[in-house]
Amino acid sequence: MKIGILGSGDVAKSLGAGLHRKGHEVMLGTSNTAKLAGWVAGSGGVRSGSFADAARFGELAILAVKGTAAVAAVKAADPQALAGKPVIDATNPIADKPPVNGVLQFFTGPNESLLEMLQREFPAVRFVKAFNSVGHAHMIDPKFAGGAPTMFIAGNDDAAKSAVAALVREAGWESADMGRAEAARAVEPLCMLWCIPGLLRNEWSHAFKLVKPL
Helix, strand or coil: CEEEEECCCHHHHHHHHHHHHCCCEEEEECCCHHHHHHHHHCCCCCEEECHHHHHHHCCEEEECCCHHHHHHHHHHHCHHHHCCCEEEECCCCECCCCCECCECCECCCCCCCHHHHHHHHCCCCEEEECCCCCCHHHCCCCCCCCCCCEEEEECCCHHHHHHHHHHHHHCCCEEEECCCHHHHHHHCCHHHHHHHHHHHHCCCCCCCCCCCCC
């Protein structure tokens, strides 16, 4: 599958390299291709281009930028180029403020989410929240003592969620569909919870798992 990734930071690079290893064609979209030149040269085949290039390239896209830049990144990519495509929203609404006792501050309230904001702003894009509740080092082929961890997903389009769930499983995760876009109000704060051990004790190697009765 052709996958366009909007972003050039650690999350974008980890997902890009990992999905490329699994046989997908990948292009990273960035506002500055020059800063990615060295990484691309050593990636073994991942391409780079503008946000619009990556949006047009991908059959599926991944939004992997700072939450504060999410709307601008989709606009730069051209929403029409993403219309009708599954777009994984890996962002979190982290405010440009310091954590409080290890707890990140969000620019959203308890009854809203960044996913919902994006879906309202760009109604033709089929957003699915995923890959927002774990560090980039564990996004592809996570290895934990408890077995495959759980990736919680949410979004309004069932076909898009099915495509994302398949990619999540290919990446080594169990997938748990939490429902429509409003569920991102609960999924996005998992980022806060995941970061607390890291911010307080520099512990960053963990993930969440949904357990069910036998």
